Amino acid sequence: MNILNFVHAFFSDSAHWHGYDGIPTRFWEHIGYSLEALAYSAVIGLPIGVLTGHYGRGGNALALIATAGRALPTFGLLVLLTILLGFSLVPVMVPLVVLAVPPILVTTYEALRSVDPSPVDAARGMGMSESRILFQVELPVALPLILSGLRSAAIQIVSTATIAAYVGLGGLGRYIIDGLYQRSYEKVVGGATLVAGLALATLAVFWAVGRFAVSPGVRRGA
Amino acid sequence: MIRIDSVTKRYPDGTVAVDRLSLEIPDRSITVLVGPSGCGKTTTLRMINRMVEPSEGSILLDGVDIQAQPVNTLRRSMGYVIQNAGLFQHRTIIDNIATVPRLxxxxxxxxxxxxxxxxxxxxxxxxxxxxxxxxxxxxxQQRVGVARALAADPPVLLMDEPFSAVDPVVRKGLQDELLRIQEELGKTIVFVTHDIDEAIKLGTMVAVMRTGGKLAQFAPPAELLSAPADDFVEDFLGTDRGIRRLSFFPSGALKLESGPVVPVDADAKKLAARGSADVPYLLVTDLDGKPLGWGAPQDLTAGEIAVGQLLPYGRPFVHGKDSLRAALDGAVLSPTGWSVGVDGTGRVVGVVSQAVIAEAIRNAHAEGRTDDEAKAVR
Amino acid sequence: MSGFFDIPSDLQHSYLGLIGLHLREALIPVLVGLLVSLPIAQLCVRFRWLYPPVLGVTTVLYAVPSLAFFVFLIDYTGQSETTVMIPLAVYSLVVLVPAIVDGVRSVPPETLAAATAMGLGAVRRYFQVQLPIAVPAIIAGLRVATVSSISLVSIGMLIGNQGALGNLLNDANIYHRPELAVNAVLTMAALAILADAALVLVRRVLTPWMPRKGAAR
Incomplete structure (x- = not known):
């Protein structure tokens, strides 16, 4: 009994490559859920983190919100919301967003707080407007840390989006849940491998974005 | 001209950073604000470009209240240099410098x-x-900081401890560079430092501030050294202020003697002619006229002067360019008590004894030469 | 009519019993994770080349969904608490190793040099200087690991009711008693917040030299 055997069995079964339960379909479904959840989380977490970080206010409130968000059990929330709202995408999205907002929020706040104050002082002294200071001085320097927060949020989402299958939706979690009920280890291991692979791909995407978007002066200077 | 008119900065917690400060900062010269930490010098500087708003009083720039124009317009018309330069690490050097022109x-x-x-x-x-x-x-990096501040050719330059974070050798280079640039550009510079030596070196006018944000004395550096307003200023100036003040007196007035100077290849006749009862030592130079060392006339034999056995000649001063301080220093450093004057290329012009230098110092004090000409001597 | 705290008998536990079970299933793995991650982290500090591959492996492990982990382990450890706790220990490891490495590395080199100059050997230096200074970073890691562990235990429900409070979620479905799900979610959240607060308290006790200013994280 070997994981590699399961992996091989799963991927070499041509039936797993076609149709509504084929790997491509489940793969794109999974990416779809993940991107949607990441987008909501970023829309909530980034602006709040950036503004609190820029003005240096509300750090304590932010820590409380982040702790509360982390404390809410993801799976419990999913089941509860499904009972209350019935089967739909909403009970899946809410726990994923609750899971992903704290790391984005806290890291973004920290990223802005850890920007060296002296270039900001120089920029203000040169007559830059506050919005220019934020966008042209602080954000470029804070970007690597902000990206790292988004990255860990994205990886947690990719891994956790498997719960969508529990409430009858698709995604790579299908293989794991179905494998559990059908006692098919092959499916479970195959699904887990795909999720881990997707997480690695997410890492690669963030690495590439970092190469492209972060100034060499920040990348190597810090 | 920048006029600071009885300005007070009081923080909400009651601390007074600057207390009814009035100061007239002359155009096209360097005005240094100096004092111990917590004396309000940086706060004062930051009120000029409204990084800090005064609680009371007003600041006028060429007769117009600085509150009259939009704050960012005001700031873009003033260069701003800070400690550690505050460069934008994500931008190249050239783009850092181009910031204000782009703005x-x-x-x-x-x-x-x-x-x-x-x-x-x-x-x-x-x-x-x-x-x-x-x-x-x-x-x-600090040079880039200065260049960035000068980029839009602002008439005013605000410098907040710009050279504090670099080592002494580099600092001296930056100070000299600033004086050179200032000679070319003639900006109105307000310069904050906690280093009194830097203040004396750079300042046309020096404002000494004391803890609590009060002005202790506002005077040209030579006057500061000769007549400190009170014990605080005197204490802050430190020891040796008499010696340091000599930096402001030119050495050009010194009468140098060329008699006791002989080239290393001098013949017996020449050595005999130069040696006399009044001159205890002769300065031996190389064939180029550069100093080698001192020797007593009776120890020098024509044709076989042993350079290695000559007495050290201290540190020569450039006659007319260096100050009396440099001349005196040379005399004190040499065991003979004589100082060597050289020209710009290092060739000996003549020598001068401690007694003559002391005489010149007395004369200079009597004349009270602390004018702009003296200033240039440093 | 059943009350908010009336636990269906199939779970064979009272409300408080479920809380105890939940804490045990959540906290033992964190503790084990901490004990294992300390030597691993120290190795990563000692041998710098080891850190990137360790980070890579742990990141992949972290990305494996917990359910897949549980299902895979059933074959070895059965539908038991152990099956739930092993993956949780692995996740704790993933959070704690980088936290400890960064914490130990954040000790200023001059502090280390001073300790060495005073004649502290490598072992003493580790226990008396590096570890204490790394405490805030380690506790920060423990907070994340503990809170996520408390949340993840509930997924054990899917492998034959091994999810402690999470089993209430299943019963909420079976018996159409949504209040059981509410109870489960709120209780788990409360446990997480209390555990988090307890760790903050521990940090304050262990690091009296830290400024008491509140900060995010």
Whole structure:
């Protein structure tokens, strides 16, 4: 009994490559859920983190919100919301967003707080407007840390989006849940491998974005 | 002219950073604000470009209240240099320098051309243009900071402890560079430092501030040294202020003697002619006229002067360029008690004894020469 | 009519019993994770080349969904608490190793040099200087690991009611008693917040030299 055997069995079964339960379909479904959840989380977490970080206010409130968000059990929330709202995408999205907002929020706040104050002082002294200071001085320097927060949020989402299958939706979690009920280890291991692979791909995407978007002066200077 | 008119800065917790300060900062010269930490010097500087707003009083720039124009317009018309330079690490050197021109709406090409011009002016090699700040030394970064502040050619330059974070050798280089640039550009510079020596070296006028944000004395540096207003200023100036004040007296008035100077190949006749009862030592020079050392006439034999056995000649001063302080220093350093005067190329012009230097110091004090000419002597 | 705290008998536990079970299933793995991650982290500090591959492996492990982990382990450890706790220990490891490495590395080199100059050997230096200074970073890691562990235990429900409070979620479905799900979610959240607060308290006790200013994280 070997994981590699399961992996091989799963991927070499041509039936797993076609149709509504084929790997491509489940793969794109999974990416779809993940991107949607990441987008909501970023829309909530980034602006709040950036503004609190820029003005240096509300750090304590932010820590409380982040702790509360982390404390809410993801799976419990999913089941509860499904009972209350019935089967739909909403009970899946809410726990994923609750899971992903704290790391984005806290890291973004920290990223802005850890920007060296002296270039900001120089920029203000040169007559830059506050919005220019934020966008042209602080954000470029804070970007690597902000990206790292988004990255860990994205990886947690990719891994956790498997719960969508529990409430009858698709995604790579299908293989794991179905494998559990059908006692098919092959499916479970195959699904887990795909999720881990997707997480690695997410890492690669963030690495590439970092190469492209972060100034060499920040990348190597810090 | 910048006029600070009985300005007070009081913080909400009741601390008074600056207390009814009035100061007239003359145009086209360096005014230094100096004092111990917590004396309000940086707060005062930051009120000039409204990084800090005064609680009471007003600041006038060429007769107009600085509150009259939009704050960012005001700031763009004043260069601002801070400790550690505060460069933008994500931008190349040339783009750092081009910041304010870009803010003022100059085209990218024009801004960069201007930035390149400034790099040259502050002594930065053009090969550094595309580098990032982390690739530069502390001294180079500070030069970039100065260039960035000068980029839009502002009439006023505010400098907040700009050279405090670099080592003494680099600091001296930056100070000399600033004086040179100032000679070319003639900006109105307000310079904050906690280092009294830096204040005396750079300042046309020096404002000494004391804890609690009060002005202790506002005077040219030579006057500060000769007549400190009170115990605090005297204490802050430190020891040796008499000696340091000599920096402001030119050595040009010293009468040098060329009699006791002989070349290393001098023949017996020449040695005999130069040696006399009044002159205990002769200064031996090389064939180029540069000093080698002192020797007693009876120890010197024509044709076989042993250079290695000559007495050290201390540190020569450049006659007419260096100050009486340098001349005195040379005399004190040499065991003979005589100082060697040289020209710009290092050739001996003549020698002078401690007694003559002391005489010159007495005369200078009597004349009270602390004018602009003296200032240039440092 | 059943009350909010009336636990269906199939779970064979009272409300308080479920809380105890939940804490045990959540906290033992964190503790084990901490004990294992300390030597691993120290190795990563000692041998710098080891850190990137360790980070890579742990990141992949972290990305494996917990359910897949549980299902895979059933074959070895059965539908038991152990099956739930092993993956949780692995996740804790993933959070704690980088936290400890960064914490130990954040000790200023001059502090280390001073300790060496005073004649502290490598072992003493580790226990008396590096570890204490790394405490805030380690506790920060423990907070994340503990809170996520408390949340993840509930997924054990899917492998034959091994999810402690999470089993209430299943019963909420079976018996159409949504209040059981509410109870489960709120209780788990409360446990997480209390555990988090307890760790903050521990940090304050262990690091009296830290400024008491509140900060995010």
């Amino acid at each position: 003022l709406g100059w085209s990218k090409e024009r801004s960069r051309a201007r930035a390149a011009e400034l790099m040259e002016r502050v002594g930065l090699d053009s090969s550094l243009a595309r580098r990032y700040p982390y690739q530069l030394s502390g001294g180079q």
